[in-house]
Amino acid sequence: MNAPDSLEGKLREHLGVPAVLTAQEDLLPYAFDGTAALRQVPRAVVFARSAEQVATVLRLAGAAGVPVVTRGSGTGLSGGSVPVPGALVLCLVEMDRILEIDTRNLTLRAEAGVITQQIYDAADAAGLFYPPDPGSMKVSTIGGNVAENSGGLRGLKYGVTRDYVMGLEVVLADGSICWLGNKCVKDVAGYNLRDLFIGSEGTLGVITQVLLKLLPKPAARATLLATFAQMDAAAETVSAIIAAKIIPCTLEFLDQKTIRCVEDFAHVGLPTEAAALLLIETDGHPAAVADEISRIEALCRERGATTLKRAADAAEATRLATARRSAFSALARLRPTTILEDVTVPRSELAAMIRFVGETAARYRLEVATFGHFGDGNLHPTFLTDERDAGEMHRVEEALKDIFAQALALGGTITGEHGVGLAKRSFLRGQMGDASYALLKAVKRAIDPDGLLNPGKATE
Amino acid sequence: MSMGKSGLRSLDYSILQQCMHCGMCLPVCPTYAETRRERHSPRGRIALLRAIADGELAMNRAIAEEMNYCLGCLACTSACPAGVDYGTMVETARAEAEELRILATPKRDFIRWSTMRVLFTRPRLLRLVGRLLWLWQASGLQALSRRWRLTRLLPTRIRELEPLTPRICAKFSHQIIAPIERPRDGGVKHRVLVLTGCMQDLMFSEINRATVDVLLENGCEVHTPPAQFCCGSLHAHNGDHATAQLLARRQLDAIDPARYDAIISNAGGCGSHLRHYDRLLAGETAYSERAREWTRKLKDIHEWLVEIGFRRPAPCGEHRTFNIQFPTPHQTANAEVRGSMLEVGCSRSGDRGRSAPVTYHESCHLCHGQKVSAQPRAILRALPGVELRECAEATWCCGSAGIYNITQPRTATWLQERKVAHLRATGAEIVALANPGCHLQVANGLRAAGCVSTRVVHPIVLLAEAYAAERSTRSDVGQAP
Numbered sequence: 009m010n011a012p013d014s015l016e017g018k019l020r021e022h023l024g025v026p027a028v029l030t031a032q033e034d035l036l037p038y039a040f041d042g043t044a045a046l047r048q049v050p051r052a053v054v055f056a057r058s059a060e061q062v063a064t065v066l067r068l069a070g071a072a073g074v075p076v077v078t079r080g081s082g083t084g085l086s087g088g089s090v091p092v093p094g095a096l097v098l099c100l101v102e103m104d105r106i107l108e109i110d111t112r113n114l115t116l117r118a119e120a121g122v123i124t125q126q127i128y129d130a131a132d133a134a135g136l137f138y139p140p141d142p143g144s145m146k147v148s149t150i151g152g153n154v155a156e157n158s159g160g161l162r163g164l165k166y167g168v169t170r171d172y173v174m175g176l177e178v179v180l181a182d183g184s185i186c187w188l189g190n191k192c193v194k195d196v197a198g199y200n201l202r203d204l205f206i207g208s209e210g211t212l213g214v215i216t217q218v219l220l221k222l223l224p225k226p227a228a229r230a231t232l233l234a235t236f237a238q239m240d241a242a243a244e245t246v247s248a249i250i251a252a253k254i255i256p257c258t259l260e261f262l263d264q265k266t267i268r269c270v271e272d273f274a275h276v277g278l279p280t281e282a283a284a285l286l287l288i289e290t291d292g293h294p295a296a297v298a299d300e301i302s303r304i305e306a307l308c309r310e311r312g313a314t315t316l317k318r319a320a321d322a323a324e325a326t327r328l329a330t331a332r333r334s335a336f337s338a339l340a341r342l343r344p345t346t347i348l349e350d351v352t353v354p355r356s357e358l359a360a361m362i363r364f365v366g367e368t369a370a371r372y373r374l375e376v377a378t379f380g381h382f383g384d385g386n387l388h389p390t391f392l393t394d395e396r397d398a399g400e401m402h403r404v405e406e407a408l409k410d411i412f413a414q415a416l417a418l419g420g421t422i423t424g425e426h427g428v429g430l431a432k433r434s435f436l437r438g439q440m441g442d443a444s445y446a447l448l449k450a451v452k453r454a455i456d457p458d459g460l461l462n463p464g465k466a467t468e
Numbered sequence: 469m470s471m472g473k474s475g476l477r478s479l480d481y482s483i484l485q486q487c488m489h490c491g492m493c494l495p496v497c498p499t500y501a502e503t504r505r506e507r508h509s510p511r512g513r514i515a516l517l518r519a520i521a522d523g524e525l526a527m528n529r530a531i532a533e534e535m536n537y538c539l540g541c542l543a544c545t546s547a548c549p550a551g552v553d554y555g556t557m558v559e560t561a562r563a564e565a566e567e568l569r570i571l572a573t574p575k576r577d578f579i580r581w582s583t584m585r586v587l588f589t590r591p592r593l594l595r596l597v598g599r600l601l602w603l604w605q606a607s608g609l610q611a612l613s614r615r616w617r618l619t620r621l622l623p624t625r626i627r628e629l630e631p632l633t634p635r636i637c638a639k640f641s642h643q644i645i646a647p648i649e650r651p652r653d654g655g656v657k658h659r660v661l662v663l664t665g666c667m668q669d670l671m672f673s674e675i676n677r678a679t680v681d682v683l684l685e686n687g688c689e690v691h692t693p694p695a696q697f698c699c700g701s702l703h704a705h706n707g708d709h710a711t712a713q714l715l716a717r718r719q720l721d722a723i724d725p726a727r728y729d730a731i732i733s734n735a736g737g738c739g740s741h742l743r744h745y746d747r748l749l750a751g752e753t754a755y756s757e758r759a760r761e762w763t764r765k766l767k768d769i770h771e772w773l774v775e776i777g778f779r780r781p782a783p784c785g786e787h788r789t790f791n792i793q794f795p796t797p798h799q800t801a802n803a804e805v806r807g808s809m810l811e812v813g814c815s816r817s818g819d820r821g822r823s824a825p826v827t828y829h830e831s832c833h834l835c836h837g838q839k840v841s842a843q844p845r846a847i848l849r850a851l852p853g854v855e856l857r858e859c860a861e862a863t864w865c866c867g868s869a870g871i872y873n874i875t876q877p878r879t880a881t882w883l884q885e886r887k888v889a890h891l892r893a894t895g896a897e898i899v900a901l902a903n904p905g906c907h908l909q910v911a912n913g914l915r916a917a918g919c920v921s922t923r924v925v926h927p928i929v930l931l932a933e934a935y936a937a938e939r940s941t942r943s944d945v946g947q948a949p
């Protein structure tokens with residue numbers, strides 16, 4: 009046990025003994041998040057139960073000059089909640105209350121540690137709909153979703169987390185507690201500070217509460233599985249659907265390797281012989297859904313779909329979506345280390361980008377599997393490798409550099425939804441340009457002058 | 469610190485490396501749900517074991533206790549898309565902790581030795597102890613000592629456990645099952661062997677009888693050796709690797725799997741271990757081939773019935789649904805309970821056409837350990853006069869988990885209460901489940917919650933009753949004037 013006047017001693021005094029972990033066996037499991045090959049044991053882990061406790065933690069850590077890394081469920085894929093050396097991890101999973109569902113204004117207010125699935129379920133039970141559904145939704149916290157501005161399978165039609173955040177409670181590095189936003193649909197009073205914190209990856213403040221916008225539940229939905237003999241044909245089909253001015257809610261893509269791994273785990277009857285697969289869903293008014301799904305089927309056929317299969321019922325549709333959500337982890341069946349990327353390009357460039365990924369992998373003699381939110385132009389090329397093979401890891405790094413450069417050349421971005429974190433921070437300046445990057449750093453300095461919050465993340 | 473061959477360091481590293489710490493297993497892990505600390509989650513435990521394998525951390529008391537806090541429910545393995553073999557890791561880690569004697573005390577050593585090395589390796593001795601326990605219960609001595617509060621003389625921990633002592637059957641399996649039984653109509657399509665288990669044999673021999681009946685109804689010639697060895701699952705799950713291997717070898721000496729189309733297990737916990745004899749004996753040249761054959765043949769009873777296309781029992785005329793033909797020990801425990809049970813079982817006159825709601829609790833080692841989950845439901849759905857209602861968290865552990873309710877009573881009770889609340893929410897009058905440990909845990913939990921009229925029963929017993937009801941309807945019809 010640490011001395012009473014140490015940071016840990018003071019934290020225990022204020023938050024209680026069980027809220028502070030310092031033993032080695034308690035800390036080791038907080039050395040990583042969902043990102044491959046990043047690892048750093050924190051100096052301590054602390055669990056806060058209120059904004060006031062968060063403020064206390066930040067004040068004490070600030071006084072001791074100890075950096076703080078905020079953590080939700082640690083499913084991040086860019087190293088956002090991987091501790092920096094000597095850091096204190098501030099974990100919010102115990103702030104897990106849903107505080108209010110306002111069915112007159114269609115909003116939901118919750119603490120930051122609530123699991124995304126529970127937000128969805130609570131809205132659903134009230135006859136409402138919270139659309140953002142990252143693959144990790146059964147695990148991730150809503151605070152983590154806001155901090156990463158996470159996307160999901162329904163991004164194409166419904167947008168990302170940002171589109172549903174109406175208000176936030178954040179605790180700043182100096183311990184002050186701010187409410188940003190409200191239940192008003194329109195509000196132009198002052199700068200839009202709320203949006204500054206969305207996607208800030210825990211570098212500007214600690215989000216302790218969120219006020220979310222809800223939608224009415226769509227009356228009907230239809231789900232379609234289409235297979236293709238070539239990846240290009242699948243990519244072109246997506247472009248054709250968008251060009252036909254149809255906006256399905258989901259347009260997901262899996263290549264053959266991914267299909268096989270997912271089927272191996274989920275046993276939902278995916279066609280393992282197909283080179284590529286599209287999972288398409290439309291929702292809305294029953295008549296519109298019926299019309300859209302048959303037009304989509306026609307477009308798939310025109311582009312050479314080898315098979316088309318509609319989900320028989322809601323249960324089957326859910327099974328397919330759940331199987332798709334397991335794609336990333338299922339790929340770990342093939343090799344010990346899975347390095348997942350998140351490049352995103354304008355949708356017209358999808359086919360070109362997919363081809364480039366394949367060529368790059370071949371050039372560097374690497375194994376790659378690709379899946380992603382095709383409708384958003386968001387690809388997850390995943391390198392299957394072994395972190396203990398230094399030579400191969402080096403080739404992966406080189407391949408990633410080429411892929412990032414190509415994405416930028418096509419007018420894209422290095423990350424569509426997973427954030428910059430540790431993994432991509434050396435590429436951010438290249439994407440933003442010097443002036444914009446300087447602005448970003450100026451904002452960080454203004455809000456967190458001592459670099460207390462998640463230092464070294466997102467920026468270098 | 470050096471470790472023998474069974475240690476984590478010698479474990480195939482790829483098993484540890486397989487976990488990519490995505491966290492998809494967190495929402496299904498009961499101990500993580502209880503504490504919200506990563507150390508008590510699957511990926512946290514794996515990280516600790518990997519650190520030991522890497523030599524970064526030593527196996528110490530905290531880790532040994534951590535591995536005992538883990539239920540070994542294997543829910544994480546069903547949730548894990550990456551196919552991480554957590555079961556092997558937990559068994560290896562527990563074996564390492566035992567080998568290093570990290571938690572050893574003279575008392576613990578004695579208990580482990582007397583149960584795992586003595587009692588559960590000697591089938592005849594186990595039956596003798598069972599018989600003595602039965603005498604104690606049947607003679608009324610147990611009730612008497614409870615009434616006179618003699619139990620106060622016991623040490624606290626034992627006193628708390630005393631009410632948990634299972635009720636022993638009046639007859640064990642070999643007294644109600646012939647070594648070989650053939651289908652009534654003579655038509656033999658398959659030849660199978662039934663494993664009677666230890667707990668199942670002493671406390672639920674009627675389940676073994678029902679298993680044989682159901683197999684006979686489906687064209688199986690059934691072999692049930694009267695003296696059988698413990699499968700060794702208790703030993704493997706509790707870090708006694710050597711005895712587990714010894715018992716597996718004895719089992720294979722006694723039973724040649726090549727002679728049967730299937731080896732049938734009807735207890736989730738045993739089956740899950742029995743299936744892995746191939747892995748357990750992989751290194752032993754004299755046995756590895758036979759062990760592989762054994763693993764190929766080993767089937768859970770539900771799995772086997774669905775595989776051979778079991779016959780759906782015909783609805784019996786006046787939906788004379790479920791008579792209590794095989795009362796479970798708890799039902800016979802007192803007359804009051806028995807009275808209300810019979811009412812539930814037979815359709816009351818005002819209740820014609822009504823079907824009995826049944827819900828299914830999935831034993832961890834059946835659904836997660838053996839991935840048998842759809843088949844028991846298929847059997848329940850095939851029963852006439854029964855409506856299957858799904859229960860929330862059906863795949864969650866009930867807290868029994870082998871000897872977990874003895875070693876970790878707080879968590880076990882929390883899980884038991886959570887389970888009972890979900891079961892009650894379904895409004896089911898019958899709870900079907902297929903593992904003796906779960907059976908006791910759920911029945912005790914229901915009783916503690918005051919649900920005396922809920923029947924806890926193995927799905928196969930229900931199926932056997934349905935076949936029996938069908939036969940008696942047929943004979944009723946035959947006798948009609």
Ligand SMILES: Cc1cc2nc3c(=O)[nH]c(=O)nc-3n(C[C@H](O)[C@H](O)[C@H](O)COP(=O)(O)OP(=O)(O)OC[C@H]3O[C@@H](n4cnc5c(N)ncnc54)[C@H](O)[C@@H]3O)c2cc1C
Nearest residue numbers: 080081082083084088143149151152153155158159210215
């Ligand atoms: C299998 C799998 C599938 C995934 N699928 C998707 C997907 O489809 N779309 C997608 O966008 N992402 C996806 N992700 C990535 C990840 O789940 C998301 O980024 C998620 O939002 C992280 O939530 P978390 O609670 O785990 O946050 P953590 O990983 O703990 O933290 C993520 C970042 O947010 C910060 N943070 C967390 N909570 C707070 C808070 N309250 N206040 C301030 N900062 C905070 C942390 O410091 C860190 O920088 C997936 C991950 C996995 C493992």
Ligand code: SF4
Nearest residue numbers: 487488490491493548
């Ligand atoms: S055990 Fe499986 S599900 Fe859990 S973190 Fe590891 S890879 Fe993910």
Ligand code: SF4
Nearest residue numbers: 497538539541542544
């Ligand atoms: S076996 Fe059960 S208790 Fe143990 S880590 Fe897995 S899910 Fe958790």
